[in-house]
Amino acid sequence: MTNCRVAISVDSDEGLDAQVAAHFGRCAYFTVVDVQDGKIVETTSVENPYYASHQPGQVPAFIGSLDVGVMLSGGMGGRAAQVFARLGVEAVTGAAGTARDAIEAYLSDSLSGAEPCQHH
Numbered sequence: 001m002t003n004c005r006v007a008i009s010v011d012s013d014e015g016l017d018a019q020v021a022a023h024f025g026r027c028a029y030f031t032v033v034d035v036q037d038g039k040i041v042e043t044t045s046v047e048n049p050y051y052a053s054h055q056p057g058q059v060p061a062f063i064g065s066l067d068v069g070v071m072l073s074g075g076m077g078g079r080a081a082q083v084f085a086r087l088g089v090e091a092v093t094g095a096a097g098t099a100r101d102a103i104e105a106y107l108s109d110s111l112s113g114a115e116p117c118q119h120h
Helices: 060-067 078-087 101-105
Strands: 004-010 029-036 038-048 070-073 090-093
Touching: 004 101, 029 101, 060 078, 070 101, 078 090
Parallel strands: 004 070, 070 090
Antiparallel strands: 004 029, 029 038
């Protein structure tokens, strides 16, 4: 995908230098990356309004409200992946390292697909 908006679950508001969070629903922030022609053109840090507590579907709906087409995370529950599918958001798990590492892996096609977490 050469033009898209990608959200990455992260532990801090350090943008592309933030560490990827292990679980998207329990992350403190999201790094939102706009990609055009396969290149990063803009990056924003967004606080997770449901960090302290959330009900099923709240965090995916919030991500959808940001006009995101792809959600990268270390992991997520199966129910969240189903909600993302209904919203038309591609859920991708297995991201690691920094947000920059995750988006580069996704853009180079070495990161794709979603496997539900065993804990959630």
